[in-house]
Amino acid sequence: AQTVTQSQPEMSVQEAETVTLSCTYDTSENNYYLFWYKQPPSRQMILVIRQEAYKQQNATENRFSVNFQKAAKSFSLKISDSQLGDTAMYFCAFMKLRTGNTPLVFGKGTRLSVIA
Amino acid sequence: SQTIHQWPATLVQPVGSPLSLECTVEGTSNPNLYWYRQAAGRGLQLLFYSVGIGQISSEVPQNLSASRPQDRQFILSSKKLLLSDSGFYLCAWSVRTLAYNEQFFGPGTRLTVL
Numbered sequence: 247a248q249t250v251t252q253s254q255p256e257m258s259v260q261e262a263e264t265v266t267l268s269c270t271y272d273t274s275e276n277n278y279y280l281f282w283y284k285q286p287p288s289r290q291m292i293l294v295i296r297q298e299a300y301k302q303q304n305a306t307e308n309r310f311s312v313n314f315q316k317a318a319k320s321f322s323l324k325i326s327d328s329q330l331g332d333t334a335m336y337f338c339a340f341m342k343l344r345t346g347n348t349p350l351v352f353g354k355g356t357r358l359s360v361i362a
Numbered sequence: 363s364q365t366i367h368q369w370p371a372t373l374v375q376p377v378g379s380p381l382s383l384e385c386t387v388e389g390t391s392n393p394n395l396y397w398y399r400q401a402a403g404r405g406l407q408l409l410f411y412s413v414g415i416g417q418i419s420s421e422v423p424q425n426l427s428a429s430r431p432q433d434r435q436f437i438l439s440s441k442k443l444l445l446s447d448s449g450f451y452l453c454a455w456s457v458r459t460l461a462y463n464e465q466f467f468g469p470g471t472r473l474t475v476l
Contacts, residue, residue, distance in 0.1 A: 252405075289450060291467035337405060348456070349396055349421070350465055354405035 248273045248340050252353035259328045260361055266313075267323040267356050269338030275299075277343040280314065280321045281350070286334040294336070297321065299343070325358075333360045364389035368453050368468040375475055381426075381440040383471050385453030388434065393455040395436040396465065397428055400450040412436060413458065448475045 249272045259265035271280070282294040297305045297314050304312050309329075313322045325332055338353040365388045375381060387393050397409040408421045410428035418428050425444050429437045436453060453468040 250405075289470050289472075291452060291454075293464060296464070348394070349408045349411050350398075350406070350454075351408075352398075352406040 248275070248342070248351045250338050250340050250351050250353035252336075252338055252356050254356045255354070256357045256359070258359040258361055259325075261328055261330060263328055264324060264326045265328055265358065267325075267336050267338075267358065269321045269323070269353055271319050271321065271338070271340050273319070273340065273342075275342055279341045279343060280312075281339040281341065282310070282312070282321075282323045283337045283339060283352075284332075284334045285337065285355075286331075291337075295323070328360045330360050330362060332358065334358060364455075364466065366453060366455055366466060366468040368451075368471050370471060371469065372472045373474070375443050375473065377445055377475055378442050381438070381443050381447070381473070383438040383451055383453075383473070385436040385438075385468055386434055387455045390434070390455070390457065392433060392458050394458050395430065396454040396456075397436065397438050398452045398454065400452060400470075402449070406452065410438070443475045445475050448473055 251270045253268055278299045280297045284292045284294045295305050295307045295310050297312055304314050309326045311324045335355045335357050337355045339350045341348050341350050367386050395412045398406040399409050400406045410420055412418050412430045415430050426440050451471045454465040456465045
């Protein structure tokens with residue numbers, strides 16, 4: 247079974263600064279996807295970024311980027327130029343690459359507060 | 363475009379009462395459907411998933427059940443609620459393709475069992 251671990255329950259960062267959220271996972275699969283989801287106070291789950299395990303290049307979406315270390319099973323999220331709207335719970339998630347049903351396995355989340 | 367609806371948005375129920383939460387998806391056909399629960403201070407836990415009408419798989423043994431009476435309708439039920447059933451319930455859907463299928467989440471239902 248796959249597990250996802252987020253070791254930082256809470257973090258804070260000054261506005262305009264950079265912050266990195268950690269995530270490690272355990273799996274015997276070779277092909278899979280990794281995700282970071284954002285859950286703001288509205289509770290709506292929003293996909294921030296995804297990474298295909300077969301791609302060595304780290305994914306980037308505007309101010310969000312990841313550091314994917316497959317051998318170490320590490321998948322951290324870097325948020326640059328933090329904005330107040332980035333305040334939210336952030337969940338790291340794993341998904342097997344296969345046909346049909348592919349449920350997500352989530353970590354417990356990191357609560358990020360951006361301070362003005 | 364596709365949309366996913368959940369209702370009710372908020373629910374307060376006494377212990378021992380029944381439960382029915384509904385999730386519907388619009389704008390797509392034959393989706394995979396999922397129910398997740400987010401308990402206070404914890405991550406999301408997959409409860410049920412469905413790859414078709416009448417096809418339900420349970421991930422965790424519990425007091426809840428799920429049904430899929432129509433292609434784009436997914437219902438979460440309980441005959442008798444427990445205090446431990448309190449939480450935030452999220453429904454999600456994904457396209458049933460051969461490759462990557464991103465999951466899209468509904469707005470959620472906050473359930474409080476008293």
